Amino acid sequence: MQMPQPDQSVINRRETLAAGLTRIVGAQWVIVDEAERRPYQCDGITAYMAMPLLVVLPGSTDELRQVLRFCHDNAVKVVPRGSGTSLSGGALPLEDGVLLVTSRLCEILSIDRENRVARVQPGVPNIKISEAVHHLGLCYMPDPSSQLISTIGGNVAENSGGVHCLKYGVTANHILGIEAVLITGEVIRLGGAFLGGAEGELDLMGVLTGSEGLLAVVTEIAVRLEPLPEVARVISMSFPSVEKACECVGAIIGAGIIPAGLEFMDRKVLDAVAALIRESFDSRTEALLLCELDGTAVEVDALVQVVNDVARSQGAIETKVSTTQEERERIWSSRKLAFSAIGKLCPDYYCTDGTIPRNKLPEVLNKMAQLSEQYGLDYANCFHAGDGNLHPIIMYDAAKPGDLEKAEAFGADVLIACVDAGGVLSGEHGVGVEKRDLMTHQFSEIDLQQQQMVKCAFDPGELLNPGKVFPTTCRCAEFGRMHVHKGNLRFADIPRF
């Protein structure tokens, strides 16, 4: 996206708003200067860029409330952002909107060992929670690859997954309570905080989780802490074909085992990793599965045996089981390095994340091979096989005219193939800008309309992160009012305010 030359009215508006915001958070925390705004112009998907009108970093929940109320009263759009690791453009700024960054709200407020709950502010990086409770033998389970920097607030907004979500579930399964601020500046508190459920209310905590910043800005999160597994061992299994590896995924789950993680890497990824770490993989290997098993020592030993037997009977060329923590980390390192390794192979890559029923893996992977030929772009596969959560890595060269568009079209076709195979557009990265225009492929008009009615119930003026997720604007905002007549919602055709 190209930045148009700002005209004087934009400059004036920026100055007026900056003055108002400065009164709330102090001049230091309102970023007006263009050079200083530049680092915020994209999130984890660099293909989409926009320069925010202003960046504001509130230092407390109260300041954040005042910022939202100020924006609301001045009809300014607001894009919330954590560390900006979204892979779907969820934190892409708006040129006419304020970028609200939560990174200063980064305190762990309390740790309740007895009830296994930590209360944290949204800007706390995911990994910091596990670090803070490690001495208690506890951890916070969801582990997105970005966990070193991605914030828990961003994780809630995207309902993030990670390698271990196969066994332990995604962010939504680990959140016990949320405090959030509506666009009006009003505070809502959702969920049973110390408890497992959100009974006795409409589950607004659930609807907020994964709502990609469209409904409210989360200011406090009560997360569930889990005991650290006694033992974790990983088994690496190499296969002579992609099909055989996919069949083995089904066979492991079919054997009644839910591994802590079950990851797939194809030959191209292995070659890239091998080049990076100067190790080699068996030349007959076309696909590798990494299967982590955790629990008590006796349980894990028994499971490792079963998975090993399944892999052998499914035609694995070789299996390796970690016997020490060091070996376990070495085996996992290939997976952890996969994306950086691919980055060395090509100038740019584009990664998306449709999800499909496990038994459709061979079908959709074949489709990818066809699409690669059709678009003339190379790709590699490294994904969460146990969840059927695909992460095709499409390689392109942004400097080559038309290449990005081809990569996007390739990615879109993969996502359509996912939906057509009975899957969904996203596994863990959200819809954001990237998959917005594909929503109509997954959802009926009624489904989308109902979702937008719920958006409207939170943010009728459509000021919070507009332009994300939904391919059209919210109808009730668009038409300025809703009118209920005999239980029928009618949209009066009135020009927008």
Place this chain on the structure above:
Amino acid sequence: MQMPQPDQSVINRRETLAAGLTRIVGAQWVIVDEAERRPYQCDGITAYMAMPLLVVLPGSTDELRQVLRFCHDNAVKVVPRGSGTSLSGGALPLEDGVLLVTSRLCEILSIDRENRVARVQPGVPNIKISEAVHHLGLCYMPDPSSQLISTIGGNVAENSGGVHCLKYGVTANHILGIEAVLITGEVIRLGGAFLGGAEGELDLMGVLTGSEGLLAVVTEIAVRLEPLPEVARVISMSFPSVEKACECVGAIIGAGIIPAGLEFMDRKVLDAVAALIRESFDSRTEALLLCELDGTAVEVDALVQVVNDVARSQGAIETKVSTTQEERERIWSSRKLAFSAIGKLCPDYYCTDGTIPRNKLPEVLNKMAQLSEQYGLDYANCFHAGDGNLHPIIMYDAAKPGDLEKAEAFGADVLIACVDAGGVLSGEHGVGVEKRDLMTHQFSEIDLQQQQMVKCAFDPGELLNPGKVFPTTCRCAEFGRMHVHKGNLRFADIPRF
């Protein structure tokens, strides 16, 4: 509640509506006759009664859609009902509303062993799902006490729990997809059906789960099937005081164990059960814990040992561990018979279900003893201790004037004590009519308003199960229209349609 004498206009309205509904479902499935409507006048809480205007039992999703559209077009209120086992009055009929019973929609539509999903209609009794997949070594985990008759549709509406939800989670954790019909007759399909998450959309599946029939009527549910645990063993632990038993609950969880179930019974419950089954419990026992452990044989053996050691160190008088399935069932039978046993002790009882942090158990149980004296009513305790989900059983005599009111006030005070201890009004029974007027104690005005805005986004005319959950009517319906002005929702003060 007393039925007023129906006047002619009510009779006429009933006849007109019956004629319209008969055209959709056939005369056999529209219940007009008063004697035939009588069995439907209450659900599991017999303290609340109302005779429904009409009862209709659609035989297919399409008929159900037509019924809803017809009610919508005629501005008739609709109360959805499964088997009517709600313990909060969620299926209490309305004298001026149609009772929509889903029991004819009772087919298991498909069982997908590979992806571990069953698709079922809402009227299928909970237990039937596990029975249908038992031969595959699978089961449906949530097990409310009512599971022999309560329907999966009702379970979704109430987000039901059960003994095993401590380890396995409540209904919401086991639902993969929902098809539901809006009051307009429009169909929405929610959730990734075959997948673990509901990514790429606002989580309307989550908000529908536990919405107590206020948002839409569920017509198809994709449920997650789980492998049957290899082994389950129960350990019974008797304690000389309620406090010691409560402390042991915390110590078990604190030892890093999440049992499959962890149940509490006090002396009064034990005496009632002993009278029923002619068995006796150690006279020193003031409270009994039942702790179920499941998993692989080696894992369970190890856990049984740990729990046994914890119980001993926490002052247990005696512990018994089941070694066979028969012994396990015998030990559990005392818990399963508890409520019927109490029923023999008193003419009537009233049971509610607040939930508190586990470490607040002694405090709230002490408060109950005080309240019992204050109200002059006896009570007993039998509840899901591991979840902190209380089920105080308040004994009264409905024939004694004022006794029911005292029981209700006692129950309300217990719930208030739960909220004040950092807990919530409900663990698994929902709000319904019973806890409706206490909602303001748990939620702020802003919280309730936001929940009602979401209700309004589904059912702006407030025709679906009105009068439940929220202590006030939905404001947007009350005032007839919503008006958005500069992103502010304004309620125009217009008389209701």
